[in-house]
Amino acid sequence: MVDYKNGYNVVEHEDNEQLCAYLLGKAIETGFSHELYRVTVVQPNAGHDEGRVRSFDMAAKELKAFQKTYRAGIERREEAEREFDDAQEQASAAWAERWLVAGDHCMFCDAQAVCPARIKLAQDQAAIDFADEPRELRFKQREEDVARIMKWAPQLEALIRAASG
Numbered sequence: 001m002v003d004y005k006n007g008y009n010v011v012e013h014e015d016n017e018q019l020c021a022y023l024l025g026k027a028i029e030t031g032f033s034h035e036l037y038r039v040t041v042v043q044p045n046a047g048h049d050e051g052r053v054r055s056f057d058m059a060a061k062e063l064k065a066f067q068k069t070y071r072a073g074i075e076r077r078e079e080a081e082r083e084f085d086d087a088q089e090q091a092s093a094a095w096a097e098r099w100l101v102a103g104d105h106c107m108f109c110d111a112q113a114v115c116p117a118r119i120k121l122a123q124d125q126a127a128i129d130f131a132d133e134p135r136e137l138r139f140k141q142r143e144e145d146v147a148r149i150m151k152w153a154p155q156l157e158a159l160i161r162a163a164s165g
């Protein structure tokens with residue numbers, strides 16, 4: 001299968017859970033009848049060391065193993081949803097602490113502008129606190145800090161886009 005991505009953010013093709021899920025869907029659709037399943041990522045707008053077109057293969061037995069992990073993830077999500085429905089207002093921070101895990105995957109999430117885990121991660125990565133007034137912020141000018149913050153630029157940009165609606 002081919003996954004065309006028109007965006008500017010580089011998508012890693014190796015062990016990418018989204019791509020694994022696509023392959024799993026294809027394997028289920030075909031009754032795991034092939035030994036090997038391949039996904040090819042096409043990203044004309046994002047440069048990658050291995051080129052703008054690159055593939056990742058998974059054997060049927062690897063996909064079956066991934067299916068178990070994936071199913072466990074779905075069950076965790078269902079449990080989180082049930083807890084969320086039951087959670088009282090004062091318990092919602094504890095719920096967020098228990099269930100929300102922010103990361104690269106947040107970039108396309110509709111909840112990122114209000115998600116406490118996402119906001120905390122952005123603050124941690126940028127070493128700023130969004131509760132502060134911008135004029136109070138003091139940025140360190142060390143080279144490693146700049147490099148670290150710039151690495152997070154696409155995620156921060158996505159968060160700002162989401163927050164501005």
Ligand code: SF4
Pocket residue numbers: 100101102103105106109110111112115116117118
């Ligand atoms: S923004 Fe929050 S809810 Fe959305 S994927 Fe990230 S952690 Fe999960």
